[in-house]
Amino acid sequence: MSDMITADLVDLDLSAETKEAAARSLAERMVAQGRVTDLEGFLADVAAREAQMPTGLDGGIGIPHCRSAHVTEPTLAFGRSAAGIDFGAADGPADLIFLIAAPAGADDAHLTILSSLARQLMNADFTSALRSVRDAGAAAALIRGDETPGEDAQGAQGASESASGASGSPSGASDGAKAAASATEDTVVASGAASSDATAADTTSAPAAGATAGSGERPFRIVAVTSCPTGIAHTYMAAESLENAGREAGVEVVVETQGSAGFTRLDPAVIAAADGVIFAHDVPVRDKDRFAGKPTVDVGVKAGINRPAELIAEVRGRAERGEVTAGSAPGTPVERAGESGEGYGTKLRKWLMSGVSYMVPFVAAGGLLIALGFALGGYEINKAPSVMEHFVWTQADSWAALLFQIGVVSFGFLVPVLAGYIAYGMADRPGLVPGFVGGAISVTINAGFLGGLAAGLIAGGVVMAIQKVNIPVALRGIMPVVVIPLVSSAIVGFLMFVVIGKPIAEVQKALTDGLNGLTGTNAVLLGALLGLMMCFDLGGPVNKVAYTFATAGIAVATPSDSAMKIMAAVMAAGMVPPLAMALATTVRGKLFTQTERENGKAAWVLGASFISEGAIPFAAADPLRVIPSSMVGGAVTGALSMAFGATLRAPHGGIFVVPLIGNAFLYLVAIAAGVCVTTALVVVLKGLRKPAVGTTAPGTGSGAAATAAERKQPVAA
Structure with missing residues (x-):
């Protein structure tokens, strides 16, 4: 971890009061070091990951993390808060904050090293040392593994000098750090009496070795799978927690970590010999059918971190009662594509x-x-x-x-x-x-x-x-x-x-007859409603309901005139959001980030092809301005299309099927009107936005973060 964290990426007096402010403060340090290219884009990725599941852990730890295209190299920043910051943990605020940034295409070796931090966080000596360290350099050295938790904290200055000397040399890491990295192999075995210094490779080859030394009774055996949406932190922390609990309970625990660096499948013989299964995951377990027919406990990944002993006891109880739960059966296609605990x-x-x-x-x-x-x-x-x-x-x-x-x-x-x-x-x-x-x-x-x-x-x-x-x-x-x-x-x-x-x-x-009878004001109102639906979630469920409603009407050999008008209104409204975002980035580019301006170029083609999803990057970055503006423009277009009596027999194609459209000129006028309305609203709303203190307004190239980046100095928290 020598090149992932330095003293410049450590803030021992983090003054932020919210998790968003904490992430911004630590991310600004990454920007200053040239490790993050777009602060706002990176923070949007962090927020999107946080929205999937809070990243607070019991024990006063917050570990926001994400993979992002705005990260140039795997990076770790650390902050220590005296007041504590709420990251959603059940036991209260976090005082140790780790921000992990991984590039979208991070290589396996770096992700493996990142995962070693997650395992270290389960070590009470490690977290205690971080709370007492007084020097940023010593904290960075401790996280890298250059300094072990047992070393005297009084040598902070010496540790700082040692850290600076070892920052460019992975070989300077201690044997303990190497063992921690080795322990992040995707298949790890924890036996009841296995040595804590043994590596994953040693124990995988002989899962039962030493588990029952001095005892003739076969130990209870558990296989487990851990995974989280990003596959960087919680995946490995849950594995470490289950292994530790297994050692304390005298139970053999074999863990398959399905992380970002890929995963190595458990040996089928190990699975066959297991007495029970634990799934601690927030993304679907891959190849779940391998574990069919065994007593199973299926929980979220945070349960694997916070209450591993309970999970082990629960799976043992189910095994004693002979329960084989449905959780061990292969998931359906929807379950495989979804998240754990969906209603x-x-x-x-x-x-x-x-x-x-x-x-x-x-x-x-x-x-x-x-x-x-x-x-x-x-x-x-x-x-x-x-x-x-x-x-x-x-x-x-x-x-x-x-x-x-x-x-x-x-x-x-x-x-x-x-x-x-x-x-x-x-x-x-x-x-x-x-x-x-x-x-x-x-x-x-x-x-x-x-x-x-x-x-x-x-x-x-x-x-x-x-x-x-x-x-x-x-x-x-x-x-x-x-x-x-x-x-x-x-x-x-x-x-x-x-x-x-x-x-x-x-x-x-009755529905068909009702559609055929739509005229005048009723038809215009229906067009406006369909336009709102098409632009509400840009290709999501509401959009698909409106689109399916329209296509069902023309899915006959001789569709009615009303059905073809509905199809025309739906396609016209669906073209508005991406075209409007493309136009907005053209006429007022300074209101958008460089990434958004690049996306705007592609949005011209996507919008013209009737692909509403072309506006999703803009909506994700600024939903409160983009989505309402798109809905207003879509409603205008849908209403005008119905009022003009435009008809469409084709269910797709955008401007490429204009020759097949009835009243084609007025149809294009309706689309242009909606695009102009949405563009105007987006430009006005974004223009009213005031940039936060200490941040860079999109496209201006000024602000605290940019200035610090030029000086290559960290931004003050």
């Missing part, structure tokens, strides 16, 4: 979005093919005979009919794919068959898009219920291939045909 509301949203995400490519392909068919052959092409019966290679109408008929077939998959992949998101591959069957039935009985939603949820729920039944071992092999598809399809088919299909079809018909 049913969040899961429901992700299940629905799973279906929508698989459906959208069918919408785009089918819709564009149909639109091209109309463009080549006119709106009467839907009455052309099948190309199987009549196709002339030299006639444009034949090619138009071919494109149209391929598009219609593609559209025919929309509802089955939607239902099938909702069920897939809930129950994995066993949900596909009943989901597709239920979706196809929805098409058959004219229950449409709503029927597909219901069929997917029912299919997933039925499969999940079947999977919870305790099946004899002899029958488990045929369950996913025969039993689950048979039983679930029969149940879903019965419910869709006999019980809920007809009511849903009636609701679908």
Whole structure:
């Protein structure tokens, strides 16, 4: 860690009162040393990581950290606060603050060294020494491992000189530091009587060695997996905590740390011999099915740090009772893509979005093919005979009919794919068959898009219920291939045909009739509402609801005029945010950071292509100004598009499908109006913002941080 922290990156009198101010103060030191290129961009990345989960730890420790494109090299800054700063720990404020900055592409060796700090923080002697040290150089040396916690703190000046001499020489680290780095291998074993100086490599090769010296009884064996969103700190701290608790309890604990530097899978023999499993994680456990069939405790990573003894006792109790929990089974696609502890509301949203995400490519392909068919052959092409019966290679109408008929077939998959992949998101591959069957039935009985939603949820729920039944071992092999598809399809088919299909079809018909009857003020208000939704979360769930609502209306061979107006309004509004951000960075570049100005260049193309996500970098950096401004502009565009009577048969394409748009000129006027409104609001709101004291206003190149960087001196806290 010799080149990651120096005395200039240490503040033993950190005066910040909030975690944001503490991060800014320490980050300014990194900027002054040339290790962070964009202060505001880096702090936004730190805040985004903090929003995922507080980084405060019991014992008075705060460890904000992130990987960021604004970091030039792995860097660690340390601050000590006399008053304490709230980082969200259960036991109160933190007085030891570590800010870890890793480049977006940090190499494995540096991340491994960073993880060694996390393990040191579990050592009470180490944290006690940091609280008593009186010199910044000595603190840096202690963190690097040049000085051990047991050395006399009176030699602070000598330690400082030693630190400066060793800062460029990794070989100057003590044997203890080398052992700490070695202990960060991705697979670590802690045995009941194993020597504390043993490295991970030594114990991995013989996990049970010395565990029961002098005892003939086999020890209880636990395998564990730890992981956190960044994979730098909490991952390794939880591993160290579990290992220490295992030693105290006389239990063998083998930990697989799934960190940023990758991970080494536990030996299958070690997993097979384990009596229980502990998952301490905040991101999905990779290859979770390896641990199936064992008593399992599944908690967040902070539980692994704060109460490891309780977790070990809990998994031992479950093993004694013969409990094999669902937590040891493979996760569903939604669980593998989500975070630990998500509620049913969040899961429901992700299940629905799973279906929508698989459906959208069918919408785009089918819709564009149909639109091209109309463009080549006119709106009467839907009455052309099948190309199987009549196709002339030299006639444009034949090619138009071919494109149209391929598009219609593609559209025919929309509802089955939607239902099938909702069920897939809930129950994995066993949900596909009943989901597709239920979706196809929805098409058959004219229950449409709503029927597909219901069929997917029912299919997933039925499969999940079947999977919870305790099946004899002899029958488990045929369950996913025969039993689950048979039983679930029969149940879903019965419910869709006999019980809920007809009511849903009636609701679908009422909605369709209502849309067809929209005129005047009602149509304009609907356009404004859809514009607001498209710009609310820029490609997120609300955006997708509006988009799916529009595409469902045109997912037929002959959509109504109202449905095509809705599709036009939705696409127009979705183009506004990225185009507006691109224009704003062009006309008032000084209000934006250099990174944002670069993103603005790409936003021109993304916005023109109807990719609302092009505005996400701007919204993430300044949501309170960008999102409301985008929503106002989107509402203006949606309302104008409906008022102008613009129609669109294609579900995607942006300006590249303008020839397929009805009233194309007025449609472009509506988009331009929304872009101008959003740009004006963003410029005004950002212009009213006052830069914080001691920071650099975006684009000005002045301020305390920039001045300090020029002098290569740390900014005063």
